[in-house]
């Protein structure tokens with residue numbers, strides 16, 4: 001018996017564990033201090049009332065013989081019709097037309113960001129932005145794929161563009177990005193689509209934060225770019241859109257037009273999912289179907305507006321202090337340059353000890369994150385305002 005030795009190449013993820021340990025140690029040593037966490041990467045607002053009602057109704061249906069549901073529709077990965085239709089309607093509102101068989105329901109974006117790799121040879125080279133959500137690199141390392149990086153930095157506003165001469169087969173794009181909050185315009189995505197096509201590569205587009213986008217020049221879906229259906233898979237989530245981090249539901253779009261080596265990638269994914277996945281619970285799907293209803297969109301946008309307002313409070317504070325940052329406008333994340341040339345962990349300690357505010361060191365998201373720091377709008381407004389007051393006082397000195 002041999003294990004998959006690629007797992008041994010994984011780096012331990014110390015980032016959130018170390019943030020938690022350092023925070024706990026500080027609180028133990030200073031129990032009188034009110035420590036505020038602006039490091040939260042999880043949602044904190046409750047589910048929208050329409051979602052709760054839809055889930056209650058679905059539970060009721062499950063309690064009666066005549067409306068009880070077992071396994072989902074024949075091809076469970078496609079999900080229940082009402083959910084698929086609500087997703088298709090949400091795409092139409094973005095000007096994107098998709099077909100029923102192109103949407104696959106999942107238990108969230110994280111699973112599909114990794115699972116989709118089953119379809120592609122381990123000989124492929126993967127291009128990842130640096131810094132980015134760490135799960136992409138880990139999932140590819142587990143499979144032994146070669147990873148190369150597109151450098152995101154202050155000079156390109158943390159939005160790297162394709163580089164001539166760099167060859168890749170699988171390209172991850174995360175927009176709006178975690179951790180930088182930077183989001184691509186439609187024009188910039190056009191260049192990525194053209195680049196992917198020139199290499200016969202496939203783009204894996206993670207749109208987990210698309211509902212935070214308000215600027216009309218920014219894309220909410222890669223399919224807003226003409227021709228993207230031949231070269232891109234889009235991975236979406238209800239987690240940040242509708243507070244589903246604990247409920248678990250997402251969807252992945254694999255267009256019929258996506259063909260490689262004469263094979264339909266859509267068919268491969270359907271085959272993969274029907275073998276390794278038995279769908280998402282009926283109750284969850286009914287809750288998700290309510291998200292993109294007219295009332296649902298109204299209610300979720302109130303929660304998103306709440307997080308966005310927090311992000312703006314942080315952004316305004318940094319503007320006043322003259323600190324460079326990305327994000328915060330079309331994203332819950334604010335990615336700032338550590339003041340006075342501090343490295344990410346030095347700034348973490350300084351902020352914790354002097355302002356009792358916790359953030360996330362940028363160096364944990366990739367080498368280009370060194371010297372940067374992530375704050376989020378997922379806290380309460382009261383805590384966000386208080387934390388910003390303290391940051392202002394500390395950094396104005």
Ligand code: PLP
Nearest residue numbers: 108109110133178208237239250
């Ligand atoms: N993609 C990105 C960029 C994320 O930041 C996250 C969660 O933080 C996910 C995917 C995971 O989403 P889900 O909860 O749907 O698995």
